[in-house]
Amino acid sequence: VMVWLRRCTHYLFIVVVAVNSTLLTINAGDYIFYTDWAWTSYVVFSISQTLMLVVGACHYLTFTGVPGTATYYALIMTLYTWIAKGAWFSLGYPYDFIVTPVWLPSAMLLDLAYWATKKNKHSLIFFGGVLCGMSLPLFNMVNLLTVADPLETAFKYPRPTLPPYMTPIEPQVGKFYNSPVALGAGAGAVLACTFAALGCKLNTWTYRWMA
Numbered sequence: 001v002m003v004w005l006r007r008c009t010h011y012l013f014i015v016v017v018a019v020n021s022t023l024l025t026i027n028a029g030d031y032i033f034y035t036d037w038a039w040t041s042y043v044v045f046s047i048s049q050t051l052m053l054v055v056g057a058c059h060y061l062t063f064t065g066v067p068g069t070a071t072y073y074a075l076i077m078t079l080y081t082w083i084a085k086g087a088w089f090s091l092g093y094p095y096d097f098i099v100t101p102v103w104l105p106s107a108m109l110l111d112l113a114y115w116a117t118k119k120n121k122h123s124l125i126f127f128g129g130v131l132c133g134m135s136l137p138l139f140n141m142v143n144l145l146t147v148a149d150p151l152e153t154a155f156k157y158p159r160p161t162l163p164p165y166m167t168p169i170e171p172q173v174g175k176f177y178n179s180p181v182a183l184g185a186g187a188g189a190v191l192a193c194t195f196a197a198l199g200c201k202l203n204t205w206t207y208r209w210m211a
Contacts, residue, residue, distance in 0.1 A: 021052035022080035046137040046184035058199030067115035074107035133192030137184030
């Protein structure tokens, strides 16, 4: 009985994290609406996607112990997002925000780090976390480049009005922090390790609760 209780708790965790990952990333293309704040929103959404991917993928990966499970988890996230975006599309919302499966290659790097180090959990956290955190903003930029023209989309669909305190300031062109991919990759590489550790730790906590 305890074995099945433990397994069901694991699967419940995986479903909950996968659903929440999808909910938190479902609007990760909305930086297109904020034409004045596009890069700032892009960095924030890239980091949020990285963290939600890595915590669920590492939890699932260390639970099964089978390299390839992280990629499978990213596929679940992608399919959930396509279904949800399809529902939004039927309501007249643009569909081409996240149709590019940006999470898959980053999840593959998690699997690679786990497999190449002979299922070493700490290598998964450090190497996998850094690789995933650095790569996702890059793949997310591919997503941005493949969607419809941002200005056309922004004017075709209604967008929220920015409050006065968010009035955009003219950007400092040419500085390092004006590169959303570099900033997202740098922050993501650091934060993804923490969330990879959390994903692994979820397994330990489950075993303690179910003991």
